[in-house]
Amino acid sequence: MTTDRTQVLEYIEANSDQLFSLLSDLVQQESVTGNEGPVQQVVIEKFESLGLTPDVWEPDAEKLRGHPGYFETTSFEKYGYEGRPNVAAVVEGAGDGPSLAFSGHVDVVSPNPTSAWSHEPWGAEIEDGRMYGRGTADMKGGVAAFIFAYQALSELGVELAGDLILQTTIEEEDGGVGGLLSALERGYQPDAAIVPEPWMIPNVGIASAGVMYFRVTVSGKSAHAARGYQGVNAIGKMCKLYAALDDLDKERKARIDYAPVTNRDPNAAGNVTNLNVGVIEAGDWPSTVPGEATIECRIGWPPGETREEVRAQVEAAVESVTADDEWLAEHKPTIEWYGWSADPHETATDEEIVTFAKQNAESVTGRTGAFIGGDAGLDERFYNLYYDIPAVTLGPTGENIHGADEFVELDSLVETAQALALTALDWCGTVTDN
Structure with missing residues (x-):
């Protein structure tokens, strides 16, 4: 027919x-x-x-x-x-x-x-x-x-x-x-x-987009809260890492553009890449100084970078904090890349x-x-x-x-x-x- x-x-x-x-x-x-x-x-x-x-x-x-x-x-x-x-x-x-x-x-x-x-x-x-x-x-x-x-x-x-x-x-x-x-x-x-x-x-x-998941774990030192000076609060140390990752996210947003993203949603201007801290786990008791803290994150980005390049930037951000903190320099945070791992x-x-x-x-x-x-x-x-x-x-x-x-x-x-x-x-x- x-x-x-x-x-x-x-x-x-x-x-x-x-x-x-x-x-x-x-x-x-x-x-x-x-x-x-x-x-x-x-x-x-x-x-x-x-x-x-x-x-x-x-x-x-x-x-x-x-x-x-x-x-x-x-x-x-x-x-x-x-x-x-x-x-x-x-x-x-x-x-x-x-x-x-x-x-x-x-x-x-x-x-x-x-x-x-x-x-x-x-x-x-x-x-x-x-x-x-x-x-x-x-x-x-x-x-x-x-x-x-x-x-x-x-x-x-x-x-x-x-x-x-x-x-x-x-x-x-x-x-x-x-x-x-x-x-x-x-x-x-x-x-x-x-x-x-x-x-x-x-x-x-x-x-x-490229998409990767990663997990950062920080060790502290547990102690009774009444004698907190004897411990090291892992949450406090993690806050420094969070700030570094947030700075990395802002820097990437400022320099990366990709027209097809904003063609879809003009409100995405300045946000075509993203690093999101989606999960945080630390401590189990208000009277205990937490000895470990973990965050789980997603980083997504448009065409233009490889997984290896993006991974290196994340690891450098974590290392920049580690080098400037006496405790972290001796008790280095660990980064685990898991789950989603896709190039754009x-x-x-x-x-x-x-x-x-x-x-x-x-x-x-x-x-x-x-x-x-x-x-x-x-x-x-x-x-x-x-x-x-x-x-x-x-x-x-x-x-x-x-x-x-x-x-x-x-x-x-x-x-x-x-x-x-x-x-x-x-x-x-x-x-x-x-």
Whole structure:
């Protein structure tokens, strides 16, 4: 058949209730990272209903361990990978067109504290054109959109010339090692990829941030508070290190700029990199001078620096305090780099998949988009950094991501499905019967 692009758009619009129903089914599964199995079963059943044969597998950490993009995620350390499958299905092309992957993660962050929500976190409630719930935007909305985009093409009898890979992966919120990296190593290596994270269609994401976690531990000397002069308060020593890290954060913010971050949010000007002290632990009794203090931190930055360069700056900041403090000079703080360890990536804006994605996003919305990204760690980096596969972000609009009352704009979800379907037509090509 001759592909009628208008028919594709009209099918998605006319059947949007099915798209919303699929998203509701996904959101109702409480798939906090580490518990992705039940939501993947929803995906498996949906794929099978579309006549697809899903490939379902659990990651093998030992096979991934030697990869340059590997690090041991905190969720793997806590849960392992048993019962946490990835799912992929390949729609084989009817010609020799290039292949395309639609990929998305099904894990979400915790909704706690649930008392802060005015909507049920797992309820998928619809109100005023929005669906509320954990993962509606990040990123089960995008997953539902690309599955429904394929459904539209299938129902209309469209035959793509190139292969289309549909895949849902685990633990992106914790780094994606057992998810997208596992899929790539399993052989799902397309000519291009789209990950529909919630980046406000018609904007197109072309970059991700570097992200690392680190832990600093300071030793003090315990003593009874009444004889505090006999001890050394580890919290006081840690305060000096906190100040040094805060100074480093301010210095980096002042000198680092990256336009795609501020294209997305002008309020991010002067804040395109960040060093956050997120956890502090010290002491166990008010009457005891604490003998140890620990902080856990995240540092994120846009393209332009490597992990090694950023790590050296953090370690130098800690060392600057150590050298000027007699106690710390003799009892050196320790720095442990753990969990998230990702370099940033940037996809060239002249890549053909980027052009198709932006043109189609702007066409279906009637609005002009911008190239954005560089402020969050994303799965796209695996495609770009290690397999030379151009990857782009094209997804719906939502707010309160990782916060209370997360929601996705349903109109933007429809637009995302439409833009994804059209981009598959453009990239993969179609087989036409005259």
